[in-house]
Amino acid sequence: MFYLKNEPLVRNKQYIDLNKGDVAPDLAIEIDITSGSLDKFPIYAALGVEEIWRYDGQVLRFYGLNKNREIYEEMSKSIAFxxxxxxxxxxxxxxxxxxxxxxxxxxxxxxxxxxKN
Structure with missing residues (x-):
């Protein structure tokens, strides 16, 4: 998992503890070659991870938390990039x-x- 937008909030922290108010990572990347990651999506949602990239060895998909922050919906563009x-x-x-x-x-x-140009 990666901190991008929220990186300044965790910079220089030795330990990140979401139970003590630290923010969730912005992005998770899952590579599904030998096992699937769809079962992990509810866990990421509960943590508050805003975006997931999922690659199955052939197709890359971007997912973002819906407005209720409960489930992920496929997106055509990355939130982070x-x-x-x-x-x-x-x-x-x-x-x-x-x-x-x-x-x-x-x-x-x-x-x-x-x-950048």
Whole structure:
């Protein structure tokens, strides 16, 4: 799980305790190659994790908590990274096998710089 928007609230904390008022992570990423993660969604919702990315080895999906903060609904855009095209991530993962991780990281960095402009 990752802190993005809420990172300043937990920065420099040695331990995070949600039971003592610390905020939930903003993003969880689940890779479902050998086992499914859908059963974990209610747990993430109870914690207050706003967004989940779920990759099953072929398809990446973004999920966001609904307005009642009870269940996750599939989304076409990431809350944490609204400019990120969901199709780019599986492409980068595939390219990593062909051109190598370093070359793909350079592509990702280039893409990030282009988004700032």
């Amino acid at each position: 609204p400019k990120l095209d969901i199709a780019l991530i599986p492409q980068w993962l595939e390219q990593r096998l062909i051109i190598g991780e370093t070359a793909v990281l350079k592509q990702v960095r280039k893409w990030v710089k282009e988004q």
